[in-house]
Amino acid sequence: MESYDAIVIGGGHNGLTLAAYLQRAGMQTLLLERRHEWGSGLSTEEATLPGFLHNLHAQYMEFIDYMPFYHDFGLERLGAKMIYPVNQCGITFADGRPPIIVHNPEHLELTYKSIAQYSKHDAEVFCELKRKTMEVDHLFCLLYWNPPIPPEGDSLRSGDDLVIALLKHLGLGKEILSKSVKVVVDETFETPELRMMLYRQSMEWGIPPEWAATGFGFIASICWLIGIWKMCVGGTHTLSHAMESACRREGVAMRENSHVKRIVVKGGRAVGVELADGTRYEARKLVASNADLKQTMFELAGKENLSEQWVRRVNNFRIGPDHCLGTTTFALKEAPDYKSAKWDPNINKTFYTIVGYETPEDMITYIRQATQGKVPERPGSGTWVNSLWDPTQAPPGKHAMTGWFFFPKASELTPPEWDEVRSTYNEKFRRLWQQYAPNMTRDNVLADALYTPLDMEQKVLMREGCFSNGSIAPDQAGWMRPFPEASQYRTEIEGLYLCGPYMHPSGGVFAACGYNAFKNIAADYGLPRLWEDTQRGY
């Protein structure tokens, strides 16, 4: 039997991250992935036609500048390459009203100009919040690339000091933490066109804007994350390839097509794993799992090795309805030419363009329907045409569009109902899209395909199609993620650790769940504290 110090189950980007750091810290590490490919949600496929590249999951890379893995392992030298579009997030309208475009923070004057078409007040407030947030962005890094801090003494919330420092710097009161994102947005901005764009951004980060006590999402998703998105040249799979190369270069033993069926537990300790084909590997020190929580604890480790409390906790961990997306893909002859471009032609070359909503009520209805188990009647979408920047993503002169729908959880519809959605919803969207960009005729479409939450569940085991493999509702966030006893990446089985996106800080290509798990494993095994060799402070 092959024997390793550490075995990591699952080669999503967090599994890759943990494996790379463990190996660098001196642990001989084996990484096992059930699929033929590494990177899970960092995947790019010819979903419509050969030569048209579509990122089926992650699109925008908002954490690249902060992500320890990216910098510590020199991923750009291993093939990762980013573009930083100036025009970042736009919203366009069927009646040809001016678009609103948020530009990257190096071009705040352009964002100001765009919002000021509607309201000088909103332009000033938005740009000021953005400017101030970017001054203290390291505070988010301290929150996210560290294990969560359980509350001490009489405090109710963890990470209090950092949150308070952020609020103070932004001039916001503590009361926003108890409010919903929608209330905070509505109290802060007067322009309906801007408000609906911001509701959508909140939802994209897993926070339905009407959920109570999610006001921190206003700071994280809206003040910080909007407009700091990078684009992977060649598609997001180039980032997972670079991560894979980093692991191989460190000396991690990598095995794809290796479906783990069981974690071997002896005397309350994780001592190895067994694959579906019966192959066994010994873990001399630890096993860590990037696979989803229920599978890891119930199917792989086994309920018989858990206390009643843990069985209850794992059972009660909720997956979705936030973070459930469908990915729409179109192979196009021409890129969309929006009616709103008569006011600002930049909307035709904006990294991410929101299409299909005329009023804030449209957006709220859409989000309510998706989170309440219905396929939204009005098929608005967030759209990307990455081939506008990166000609390698479509054949010469053609364009590849990829977009997101908010959809209900996979289990809300039967498989035949999802088949029906898969075969009809794109055309419904295209007809709506044409009202915004008249050249989006049927004739302009060479092919299209829709990838549903059910497809995501089946393909990469993102349960319910939820990209964090677990809701990020306030009671499942921070030190309560996935539940308090497990929040430090440790389990009650000695030597078994967790590093999936159901851990703090959640889904999204942070590479933080794997990084934070490494920090606590390093503490448990006396490994070198590699993060202390850097200047970044986290």
Ligand SMILES: Cc1cc2nc3c(=O)[nH]c(=O)nc-3n(C[C@H](O)[C@H](O)[C@H](O)COP(=O)(O)OP(=O)(O)OC[C@H]3O[C@@H](n4cnc5c(N)ncnc54)[C@H](O)[C@@H]3O)c2cc1C
């Ligand atoms: C539609 C969509 C759009 C998104 N857009 C963005 C975006 O723009 N920006 C962003 O930052 N993030 C985005 N995300 C989120 C991001 O893709 C995910 O949060 C991220 O991929 C989670 O990665 P992970 O490695 O932590 O876990 P997972 O993706 O859950 O990976 C787990 C891995 O474990 C493997 N595995 C499971 N069970 C076993 C087993 N028994 N044996 C062996 N291997 C196993 C799986 O095959 C998988 O490879 C998006 C996600 C979706 C679905």
